[in-house]
Amino acid sequence: MSVELTDVAFWACAVIAVVAGALVFYVDSMARATYALAVSFVAVGVAVLLLGQAYMGAIVILMMVMEMAVMAVYMVMFMGMNPALMPMSMVHSHRSAIGTAVITFVVLGAGAVLVPWPVRRGAPPADVTAALGQATMETHMLVMVAMSPVMVATIVAGVVLSSHRSRYDRLGDDLDRRPADEPHQGGVGR
Amino acid sequence: MTGSLSLLYAVPVMLALGAVALVTAGASSALEARERGRPARTGLAVPLQETARLLLQRPRRTVSADRLLWRSASSAVIPLAVLIVAFVPLGSHALVDNPVGLVWVNALDVVAWGVMWLLGWGPNSVTGLIGGYRFLAMALAYELPLMFAITAPAIAAGSLDLAEIASAQEGLWFAAWAPIAFAAYCWGVLGFSVRAPMDAGAGGDLNGGILAELAGVDRLLVLAGRYALLVAGSAAAVPLFLGGGAGPLLPGWCWVLVKTLLLSVLLTAGGRRIPTLRPDRLLELGWVVVLPLVVAQDLVVSILAIQSN
Numbered sequence: 107m108s109v110e111l112t113d114v115a116f117w118a119c120a121v122i123a124v125v126a127g128a129l130v131f132y133v134d135s136m137a138r139a140t141y142a143l144a145v146s147f148v149a150v151g152v153a154v155l156l157l158g159q160a161y162m163g164a165i166v167i168l169m170m171v172m173e174m175a176v177m178a179v180y181m182v183m184f185m186g187m188n189p190a191l192m193p194m195s196m197v198h199s200h201r202s203a204i205g206t207a208v209i210t211f212v213v214l215g216a217g218a219v220l221v222p223w224p225v226r227r228g229a230p231p232a233d234v235t236a237a238l239g240q241a242t243m244e245t246h247m248l249v250m251v252a253m254s255p256v257m258v259a260t261i262v263a264g265v266v267l268s269s270h271r272s273r274y275d276r277l278g279d280d281l282d283r284r285p286a287d288e289p290h291q292g293g294v295g296r
Numbered sequence: 297m298t299g300s301l302s303l304l305y306a307v308p309v310m311l312a313l314g315a316v317a318l319v320t321a322g323a324s325s326a327l328e329a330r331e332r333g334r335p336a337r338t339g340l341a342v343p344l345q346e347t348a349r350l351l352l353q354r355p356r357r358t359v360s361a362d363r364l365l366w367r368s369a370s371s372a373v374i375p376l377a378v379l380i381v382a383f384v385p386l387g388s389h390a391l392v393d394n395p396v397g398l399v400w401v402n403a404l405d406v407v408a409w410g411v412m413w414l415l416g417w418g419p420n421s422v423t424g425l426i427g428g429y430r431f432l433a434m435a436l437a438y439e440l441p442l443m444f445a446i447t448a449p450a451i452a453a454g455s456l457d458l459a460e461i462a463s464a465q466e467g468l469w470f471a472a473w474a475p476i477a478f479a480a481y482c483w484g485v486l487g488f489s490v491r492a493p494m495d496a497g498a499g500g501d502l503n504g505g506i507l508a509e510l511a512g513v514d515r516l517l518v519l520a521g522r523y524a525l526l527v528a529g530s531a532a533a534v535p536l537f538l539g540g541g542a543g544p545l546l547p548g549w550c551w552v553l554v555k556t557l558l559l560s561v562l563l564t565a566g567g568r569r570i571p572t573l574r575p576d577r578l579l580e581l582g583w584v585v586v587l588p589l590v591v592a593q594d595l596v597v598s599i600l601a602i603q604s605n
Contacts, residue, residue, distance in 0.1 A: 138364075175432060294584050
């Protein structure tokens with residue numbers, strides 16, 4: 107009984123995720139598209155939860171909802187004509203996009219149907235989260251550890267290069283102006 | 297999810313959430329009445345009067361509002377608080393016992409970002425929109441310190457299970473072990489429930505901000521929901537920092553209730569004494585001052601946890 111209920115919940119989540127994902131391109135408002143995407147990701151998170159990955163499910167929901175909210179911030183910050191507040195189409199390159207989508211769907215769908223799926227050997231481990239982490243990271247841990255500082259350095263360098271104000275604008279030619287000359291004062295008064 | 301309380305308990309738990317929220321709202325109104333020079337007791341009944349008034353009030357319509365999203369947001373605040381409370385262990389079990397309950401509580405408080413911004417965006421009103429963005433600016437400031445703050449009890453207990461975290465505080469509450477983390481957590485609770493001094497998003501200078509266009513039942517749901525979120529955040533603090541259901545004489549669930557009520561009333565009363573924090577100044581404060589302090593707190597807790605092992 108409980109197994110069947112879980113199956114029904116899983117398929118319901120799968121359908122919600124796909125339908126909400128499709129709605130992203132159907133609605134005509136940036137906010138509705140954002141929230142349709144959030145609903146889609148929450149449904150994916152619940153589906154992952156139903157697969158026994160409680161931790162991954164919670165993390166998917168946490169990260170994606172936060173990401174959608176941050177996207178709302180950027181929407182107004184970077185888009186001059188503020189598409190959040192007026193109707194606009196959520197698609198571009200309409201025809202080629204449809205062609206690409208159909209081809210991708212056929213290829214992936216054919217793969218899922220035609221590939222002979224392996225039969226399960228053994229049983230799932232007690233802690234599936236740890237097992238998943240080991241399976242994806244174990245041999246690549248050194249690469250990941252080396253990558254993170256490089257990525258952070260890239261972000262910092264990107265921001266520094268794109269900012270039109272440098273520390274000489276803030277602190278003067280001899281870097282001794284206190285408090286700094288800011289277009290917008292922060293709360294600490296540096 | 298074995299060992300969860302029976303779903304029959306959902307009704308009394310939700311009634312308790314409502315009762316604690318009502319008492320907190322009454323205390324807040326009483327304080328407000330006293331600040332305005334009236335006797336405090338005249339404020340006690342204000343939440344009930346306000347409920348009756350709002351139930352009779354007509355909903356407000358604004359020009360080209362996104363009603364679907366706006367109504368979804370105003371209806372989502374209370375369920376959000378209910379879901380957080382469902383993960384909080386009352387004594388030894390929660391409505392939903394989960395090995396990563398702490399992560400779920402965190403994920404749910406992040407959902408408040410989406411809900412509060414939408415409350416401001418939905419009515420197509422300028423004060424609402426500014427309020428929504430003020431909330432997000434403050435959320436960016438409080439959320440990272442909040443996340444690192446709840447890491448401290450998880451490290452100390454070696455678990456993400458709220459019941460295990462509660463039972464790991466046999467000797468000393470984590471609020472005493474990790475006072476900076478506790479303070480940062482309380483700041484975050486005031487933030488995601490949009491209560492003073494973190495209420496700039498719903499500030500009077502914005503004519504109510506995210507609340508400006510809300511009327512009738514929608515307004516009632518959001519006003520009650522803000523108190524419910526404050527209570528849910530306080531309830532989650534009980535297993536995280538305040539020893540869970542541990543206490544003399546009374547049963548565990550009773551202590552959880554008492555601690556939740558005390559914390560939510562204290563947060564309301566304490567928050568009212570601080571002037572509203574400015575969202576444009578808060579990010580630097582949150583990331584340059586509070587975040588390093590909380591990370592240092594995590595380091596101290598980690599060292600203590602390794603030593604005691």
